[in-house]
Amino acid sequence: MKQEMVDRIKNDPDFLHLVKVRSKFAWTLTIIMLVIYFGFVLVIAFDPSILGTPLSAGSVTTVGIPVGVGVIISAFILTGIYVRRANTEFDELTAKIKAKAKGE
DSSP states (O other), rough: HEEEEHHHHHOOOHHHHHHHHHHHHHHHHHHHHHHHHHHHHHHHHHHHHHHTBBBBBBOOOTTTHHHHHHHHHHHHHHHHHHHHIEEEEEEEHHHHHHHHHOOO
């Protein structure tokens, strides 16, 4: 009986739609984070003087500090974006799929 339910869920158009949309969204956010992170690392590797420039004349704080904080904050923001969509759109689709699988 369980394999029959698994097959029914795998062939459900709503399930296929959920998998497609969620995967596309996750990969988009992943690529955005990788571009941000590796962009930061590449700047450090190839032109560290950019990030080593003081924010203002006589300042000890360099451009790299706020940029580094921005990289970390962007990770939190992208995670929040994913969680918000997962808790709304994706959970609704999942509940709909579950209800159909149970025969409701």
